[in-house]
Amino acid sequence: MSNKDKCKESAVSGEINFKSSKSILNAIKNLFKIPTIPNTTLVPAALLAYTGNMKPGMSPEKIASRIISRKSEAGLPVGPLPGGETAPDEIMEKIRMEEIVNALQQDARIDVCTRAGTQLQATGGNAGGPVQVFGTLISTSCGHGQMF
Numbered sequence: 001m002s003n004k005d006k007c008k009e010s011a012v013s014g015e016i017n018f019k020s021s022k023s024i025l026n027a028i029k030n031l032f033k034i035p036t037i038p039n040t041t042l043v044p045a046a047l048l049a050y051t052g053n054m055k056p057g058m059s060p061e062k063i064a065s066r067i068i069s070r071k072s073e074a075g076l077p078v079g080p081l082p083g084g085e086t087a088p089d090e091i092m093e094k095i096r097m098e099e100i101v102n103a104l105q106q107d108a109r110i111d112v113c114t115r116a117g118t119q120l121q122a123t124g125g126n127a128g129g130p131v132q133v134f135g136t137l138i139s140t141s142c143g144h145g146q147m148f
Contacts, residue, residue, distance in 0.1 A: 110145040
């Protein structure tokens, strides 16, 4: 392969061609490019953050009643026993849901992380006036949250 072909090949593969000033300038410009985040990923997160307070929360009784009402789909009997007592499997279903909801509310942990390269914007002020900051995170950071 001739040197001309090698130079063309390296320019196509994304490598820096040190024989071409244009390739060197493009490589230097690429050092100062800030990665962009598509807007479509931010809309669902913002929507979740603002609509979370509209949810009623988890209710063990409501979950158990939905499961019990669907027992007929599996061909199982629904309702009180012939003597009028509540069926033991329905009582057990309520106990099961109470324990699951309690575990989610008391023991569940939510892990969150931010990726390196995430863009940030901050505002503040000092004696000189308002200050705006634009930047990019240079490392990954993690934290923990909990459900209510």
